[in-house]
Every structure is written in structure tokens, then in C-alpha cells.
Amino acid sequence: xxxxxxxxxxxxxxxxxxxxxxxxxxxxxxxxxxxxxxxxxxxxxxxxxxxxxxxxxxxxxxxxxxxxxxxxxxxxxxxxxxxxxxxxxxxxxxxxxxxxxxxxxxxxxxxxxxxxxxxxxxxxxxxxxxxxxxxxxxxxxxxxxxxxxxxxxxxxxxxxxxxxxxxxxxxxxxxxxxxxxxxxxxxxxxxxxxxxxxxxxxxxxxxxxxxxxxxxxxxxxxxxxxxxxxxxxxxxxxxxxxxxxxxxxxxxxxxxxxxxxxxxxxxxxxxxxxxxx
Numbered sequence: 001x002x003x004x005x006x007x008x009x010x011x012x013x014x015x016x017x018x019x020x021x022x023x024x025x026x027x028x029x030x031x032x033x034x035x036x037x038x039x040x041x042x043x044x045x046x047x048x049x050x051x052x053x054x055x056x057x058x059x060x061x062x063x064x065x066x067x068x069x070x071x072x073x074x075x076x077x078x079x080x081x082x083x084x085x086x087x088x089x090x091x092x093x094x095x096x097x098x099x100x101x102x103x104x105x106x107x108x109x110x111x112x113x114x115x116x117x118x119x120x121x122x123x124x125x126x127x128x129x130x131x132x133x134x135x136x137x138x139x140x141x142x143x144x145x146x147x148x149x150x151x152x153x154x155x156x157x158x159x160x161x162x163x164x165x166x167x168x169x170x171x172x173x174x175x176x177x178x179x180x181x182x183x184x185x186x187x188x189x190x191x192x193x194x195x196x197x198x199x200x201x202x203x204x205x206x207x208x209x210x211x212x213x214x215x216x217x218x219x220x221x222x223x224x225x226x227x228x229x230x231x232x233x234x235x236x237x238x239x240x241x242x243x244x245x246x247x248x249x250x251x252x253x254x255x256x257x258x259x260x261x262x263x264x265x266x267x268x269x270x271x272x273x274x275x276x277x
Contacts, residue, residue, distance in 0.1 A: 008035075015042050017053050024056040028063035028155055036064050040073065051080045055087055059156045062094055070094045085116035090156065093124050097147050099140030101131035127151065 004026050011019040020043050027036050040057050047053035054077035061070030071094045078087035092108035095101075105128035111121055127150075131143045 004030075011039070015046055017047055017050055020047060020053050021056045024053075024060040028060045031064065033064065033066065036060060036066065037069070040069060044073070044076065048076060049080050051077050051084060051087070054080060055090070058087070058094075059090055062090060063153070063155050065153065067094050067098050071098070083114060085111040085114035085121075088114065089116050089121050089124070092121075092128065096124060096128050096131065097144060097151075097153070099135065099142070099144035099147070101128050101135045101143050104128040105132060 007019065007023055007026060011023045020039065023039055024043070027039060030036070040061065043053050043057045054073055058070050058073035058077055061067070061073055071091065074087050074091040074094060078084075078091060081087075088107050088111035092104045092111060095104035095107060105125065108121060108125035108128055112125060127147070131146065134146065135143045
């Protein structure tokens with residue numbers, strides 16, 4: 001992935017001011033008008049009052065030779081801070097490249113009044129003064145053609161260099177904000193204790209925890225049958241019979257005399273009266 005693709009992906013996930021400025025710097029060297037318009041529209045939506053962002057947008061449009069869009073972006077940038085001379089400097093260049101020498105001279109004079117005393121600003125102002133007469137005599141098309149011939153367009157901002165963390169700082173043009181020596185670094189979280197790996201098996205591989213599986217699960221063990229105690233000797237008729245024999249069978253087993261053990265009879269009311277007497 002190229003630096004532009006990486007920066008574009010980061011910007012689309014979070015179109016903050018720094019990413020937008022960096023992306024404008026990269027796109028100023030391309031001819032992808034659809035992408036340039038996408039970035040410019042998003043910047044005007046989210047950062048309309050940010051002078052640095054709108055200045056970068058205007059310069060991006062200027063470098064892409066999209067002069068009408070550049071003029072609109074630089075006007076917004078100048079309104080966000082009327083005391084900054086930079087928007088007036090580039091707005092004057094845009095107006096002169098469009099052939100409007102009259103307005104370009106006034107805007108560039110304003111930039112000089114606000115303290116922009118660099119050679120480029122003075123050059124553009126002097127050319128605007130010269131081309132005012134040409135505009136009045138011939139028209140804006142003649143001025144635009146003459147400016148394109150004598151002042152070939154060059155990139156107004158160089159592509160930035162991304163820092164190690166990929167963030168872009170509009171002041172240093174190279175480093176993220178927290179890598180600058182004049183700004184404090186962010187706090188670093190304390191590292192916790194290292195994780196202890198599981199002991200290896202005899203074959204040299206790490207032991208893996210077992211995974212439950214319904215297919216390999218052992219069969220369910222049925223519960224034991226309910227316990228039923230045997231009835232006492234002489235139980236009343238209709239009681240449950242013992243598990244091993246019919247009702248009336250002797251629980252003492254066979255008779256020692258060789259015959260079958262006598263069957264026990266249930267007591268009667270007569271027997272109970274006799275026992276009581």
C-alpha cells in the first residue's frame with residue numbers, strides 16, 4: 001500500500017484536521033479531480049472555520065488547476081481569520097490566473113498590508129499592477145493567457161513526509177505532534193507482567209485444552225432402581241409380595257425337615273381375642 005493509499009484510508013476513517021491537511025498536500029500533485037472534490041467537500045463540511053484546513057484545500061485546488069474551487073476555498077479561509085495574510089496571497093494568485101488583475105491587485109495589496117513581505121507576494125502584486133492595463137484594454141482572457149505564459153504554475157506546497165506513527169503536523173511538515181521537542185509526549189502505559197506459556201508436551205508441542213464434544217461424550221448412566229423393603233411376615237392380604245416369591249412363602253427358606261416350609265397365615269380376629277384373654 002502506497003503512502004497516499006494509507007493516508008486516504010486513515011482520512012476516510014477519521015477526517016480530522018491533520019489528516020485532511022496531509023491529504024491535500026498529496027493530492028496537489030495528482031490529477032484525480034473526483035478525489036480532490038471529495039476531500040474539498042468534506043473539509044468544508046467539517047472544518048469550514050479552520051483556517052489551516054481551508055487554506056490547504058484552496059492550495060490543493062490551485063495546484064490542480066481548479067481555479068474556481070480554489071477561489072471559493074481561499075475566500076472561506078480568509079473569512080475565518082481576516083488578519084492572516086496567507087489566504088490573500090494565494091487568492092491574489094488565483095484571481096490573476098483567472099485574468100482578473102483588478103481584484104488580484106487589491107487582494108495582494110491587502111496581503112502586503114497584513115505583513116506578508118516575501119518575494120513571491122511582491123512579485124505577484126507587481127504583475128497584477130502591470131496586467132491591470134492589459135485587462136482594461138483586451139480583457140480577462142488575454143491576462144490569463146499572459147500569466148500562464150510568463151508565470152508557469154508550480155506546486156504551492158510540497159508533499160508531506162509521514163512520521164513513524166503516520167500522523168501529520170502542519171507546522172513541522174514531517175513529524176507527528178507528540179514527536180516535536182516543544183510539545184509533551186503522551187503518557188506511556190505501564191507494561192503488565194509477561195504471560196506464562198503452558199508447559200510443552202513430550203513431543204515439543206504446547207498442551208491444548210480439551211474440547212467438549214457431544215459425539216465423544218460417554219453414555220449416560222441410568223439411575224439405580226428404587227429400593228422396596230420386603231413385607232413383614234404375616235402381612236395382611238393385598239400387601240405387596242416380596243421380591244423373591246408369592247404371597248405366603250416363608251422368608252426362612254425350606255423347612256429343615258425336608259418338606260416345604262409351612263406357610264404363614266395372617267392372624268384373625270378370633271386369634272387376637274384369644275391372645276388378649
